[in-house]
């Protein structure tokens with residue numbers, strides 16, 4: 001069911017500083033900042049050729065990233081995103097198998113303009129998984 005690794009997301013306390021490190025120290029190809037108020041984040045992507053690294057900075061008081069950074073003030077790996085060919089079929093298979101989809105269980109439009117779902121980390125080895133429609 002899962003396909004390509006679309007991205008690995010890292011929560012960062014200072015997006016501009018993280019972008020500069022990836023660009024200047026690691027020599028990465030870093031995108032422009034995207035501000036996503038409906039997700040409570042500002043993001044930038046580092047294109048590594050085979051996948052992307054998504055740098056996530058909290059936006060607004062009730063950002064889902066704020067609680068993560070309260071526990072890990074230096075930042076850290078937040079989630080990994082796999083592509084799926086059929087998100088609705090994937091959701092049906094997961095819920096039938098007892099896995100929990102976060103929120104109201106319905107897809108939202110993610111940072112790439114495609115529908116996404118998030119799966120409960122307690123059901124997947126302590127890892128927050130995002131599924132993105134191919």
Ligand code: CO
Nearest residue numbers: 009054081130
């Ligand atoms: Co993501």
